[in-house]
Structures are given as C-alpha cells and as structure tokens.
Amino acid sequence: MTGNASDTILLAVTGWDPEVWQTEFAKTAPSRKLVLNADTDKDKIRYALVWKQRQGSLAGLPNLEVIFSLGAGVDHVFHDQQIPDVPIVRIVSPDLTMRMSEYVVWQVLDHQRLGLRYRQQQSQRVWREDRRQPAAHEVTVGILGLGVLGRDAAQKLRMLGFRVSGWSRRLQTIEGVTTHFGKDGLRDFLKEVDIVVCLLPLTPETKGILSMTMFAQMKPHGPLGAPTLINAGRGGLQNEADILAALDRGMLSAVTLDVFNKEPLPKDSPLWTHPQVMITPHAAASSSPQALVPEIVAQIESYERGEPLKNIVDRAAQY
Template sequence: MTGNADDTILLAVTGWDPDVWQTEFAKAAPARKLVLDADTAKDKIRYALVWKQRPGSLMGLPNLEVIFSLGAGVDHIFHDHQLPDVPIVRIVSPDLTMRMSEYVVWQVLDHHRLGLRYRQQQTQKVWHEDRRQPAAHEVTVGILGLGVLGRDAAQKLRNLGFRVSGWSRRLQTIEGVTSHFGKDGLKDFLKDVDIVVCLLPLTPETKGILSMSMFAQMKAEGPLGAPVLINAGRGGLQNEPDILAALDRGMLSAVTLDVFKTEPLPKGSPLWTHPQVVITPHAAASSSPQALVPEIIAQLESYERGEPLKNIVDKAAQY
C-alpha cells in the first residue's frame, strides 16, 4: 500500500472550475500528478476526486483504490450506477463544519429575532415596536441529522441558550441535547420543535422527507407561532409544493431553503416571491479547495502508510 510519487489522481467534476483544484494540488503536493481526463492515464490512476462525475467515468480504471467526495454529501456519487467496487470517502473538514454551523446559527437567529418581519417593515417604511420576543431558552431547535455537521451546530446553538433536540437514524449522545432516533422517535421529535433544521443526507429512505406528512406532526403553535423550517441538507429531501402549501395553511410560519431539487432554482418558481421564504443559492457550506486539499493529501499519506481510511461511506445506506 506504499504510495509512489507518480501515482495519478483523477479529478472528475462537473459544474465546478477544476483549475482552482489543480492549483491547490500543485501547491500542496507537487510530486503528485492530477489529471482531468481518465483516458490519458487509465492504468496509473489510483485515486479519484469527484463532484457529480459523469456516469461511467470511473469504470475501466484497473488500479483505482479510493473515491473521495469533494463535497460534504455523497448522494451525487450514487447517481452514477456504474461505480467500481472501491471505498468511497466523505470529506470531513473543520472548515466545512464551521461554515455549516455559521449558516445554521445565522438562520436560526434570524427567524428567532423576527428578521423577515423587520425586513418587510423596512421596505414599507413601517416602524412597529415589538416589545415581546421569546428568549432563546423558550425556543426548541430540532436538528434532523446528528452527524458531524449536526452535532457541531447543536452544540453552538446550546451555547446560545436554545433548547436543542436532535433526530438521527441511530441513537446519538450529545451533552445537553435531547436525542431521538429511528422511525418511532421521529414523532416525539417533531411534536416539540419550534425551528427544524434539516442536515440529513439524501438517501432512498430520506428522499422527500420534508413533506406534508411531516408538517402535520408538528405542533400548531409555539413561541414563534407555527414552526420554522430550515433546509441546508439536500434539495431532494424536500417536497417544494408541500412546503408552499404548509406555509399558506399556516402549518409553517417561515422557511429558509439553501438547496433545491433543480438548481439553479427556476425563475418561475413561486418560492422566489413568497413573503415567508428565505432563499440562499446552495451557499451554506461551500467546498473550499484551499481548505480541503490539505485534508485530502493528509488522508492519502496516512492511507499509504498503511493506516485505515477515515469517514468511509456505507454504500448500503448511501452516507
């Protein structure tokens, strides 16, 4: 398993500029060869770095050993139904984790402190003093997904004084956080939350989970009125017509969406103009080559020393 300086790395990305990744790799590991076209070095490619790779582009590489996802999620990899049977590794980076926690805290606080209302009042030049705002300890923030990102966000929200609960596939223990797990635990989780933050991976089990059937299980009224939804996970988690219907029926008071089924979000989508919707352009936790390339190089070097890979994806669960 000892690496050679001339082991070749394939960069297979679509929708991203590969030049910045090439530049950072040249700085961090000048002895390693990075290629964009597998056909130029099929027999030498040992690793693949991918983001929405073209289906079938990783087949026919006889010496491929590891696939690295360049994003926090890995659902984009599984859109390719011709994946070779090699380990897939998720990127876990302090930079990505901090960016996501910043986003979650920002949006939770914005809804908690009535940001939407005040921005609307400003556009109308309305001065309305709202003396009563709930304290953080009166508000329960529920996090769907207690992986690395969810755990960090939960801890930061706890530090701000919010009550925090979480839901995950398996039981997770986090100090100060009420944990729920499994199908039976989801109902108990939903009935108490005022703000729901979704950081779930997109898998066959979670696809479309943010739908009317979930909203109907949430409480009708809390310190912020109806519950708030924040989705910074994946667009495939949400049923967008159901979200609009829940807003119009008063089942949700507001939503923040960073991800969508179709990206960029089509200009004709009613989400753009709904007064209770905050839209950000898949910007919650962007992958930074400057931050991630050193993490990838460190993984390669430890693997080549014979150490086990970290953050290996469960292919059956797809995360």
C-alpha cells in the same frame, strides 16, 4: 495498495471551476499528477476526487483504489450507476463543519429575532414593533441528522441558550441535547420543536422526508407561531410543493432553503417570491480547495503508509 507520490489523481467534477483545485494541488502536492480526463492515464489513476461526476467517468480505471467526495454529502456519487467497487470517503473537514454551523446559527437567530418580518417592514418603510421576540431559552431548535455537522451545530446553539433536540436514524448521545431516534422518536421530536434544521444525508430512506406528512405532525403553535423550517442538507429531502402548501395553510411560519430539487432554482419557481421564504444558492457550506486539499493529501499519504482510511461511506446506507 500500490500508491506512491507519482500516482495520478483524477479530478472529476461538474459545475465547479477545476482550476482552483489544480492550483491548490500543485502547491500542496507538487509531486502528484492531477488530471481532468482519464483517457490517457487510465492505468495510472489510483485516486479520484469527485463532485457530481459524469456518468461512467470512473468506469474502466483498473487501478482505482479510493474515491474522495469533495462535498459534505455523497448522494451525488451514487447518481453514477457505474461507480467502481472501491472505498468512497466522505470529507469531514473542520472548515466545512464550521461553515455549516455558522449558517445554521445565522438562520436560527434570524428567525428567532423576526428578521423576515423586519426586512419586509423596511421594504415598506414601516416602523413597528408589535410582536415580542422570544428569548433563546424559550425556543426549541430541532436538528434532523446528528452526524458531524448536526452535532457541532447543536453544541453551538446550546452555547447561545437555545433548547436543542435532535433526531437520527440510530441512538446518539450529546450532552445537553434531547435526542430521539427511529420512526417513533421522529414523532416525539416533531411535537416539541419550534425550528427544524435539516442536515440529513440524502438516501432512499430520507428522500422527500420534508413533506406534508411531516409538517402535519409538528406542534401547531410555539413562541414563533407555527414552526419554522431550515433545510441546508440536500434538495431531494424536500417536497417543494408541500412546503408552499404548508406555508399557505399556516402549518409553517417561515422557511430557509439552501438546497433544491433542481439547481439553480428555476426562475419561475414560486419560492423566489414567497414572502415567508428565505433562499440561499447552495452556499451554506461551500467546499474550499484551500481547506480540503491538504486534508485529502494527508489521507492519501496515511493510506499509502498502510493506515486505514477515515470516514468511509456505508454503501448500503449511502452515507
């Protein structure tokens, strides 16, 4: 470790405006140099900040020491087949966590209070209340993925009175939350939930998990009718054709999707016009430079003092 305040930091992003990140770094760490292109500073670059970086953009950096993912997930990092063998750090930010919990609570409440139905009635100028809205304590919300985001969302839903269940790869314990783990636990989890919230990381094990195989294991009827699905994790977790088929067969009553296999969602996708689908444009928990840059700089400074990095990604598990 040879870091110091004059070391160069590479910002390797696609699909985002790099200027806002440059501006925030200039305010937060004016002594550090932030570059968008590694060509002239290869030997000086110690850190890389990435979001869907171009293939090979981190290769050939002889002194690179740490890669910071600028999103909550890290699957985008592993799409690059030439990732250097250095620590990859996930962003764990109170701002990101709160934004995701806000989104989850918003969508759970919307489904519980029949928001989709009432918006359709409004578009038709129909005044009708012919279906009871279940109380929160009658609805079981299941959270797939009990990392930082899932745990926080579970706790906030509990505060609103929902019954909350959770599933994770390994056993987790959360006060007031029924938790399941592993393949056998997933079957039990699916049998008891009315609303499924997916916050899983995208890994080889979870790719396409939101499919007909899963939907067929859900209980067929609850206080909201058929189960509801909310995916704010990653688009690669879902089989979109299976979601549409499950809706049309009555296996799902409604879905909210924030992420998709291809983004932006193609204009000819039938998801756009399906009456039981709510679409948001990968906006559940957007990365804020104002919130994240100070935390990244603090991590760099503590690392340069010889302290261990936090939230290092397990390369084998890819999260």
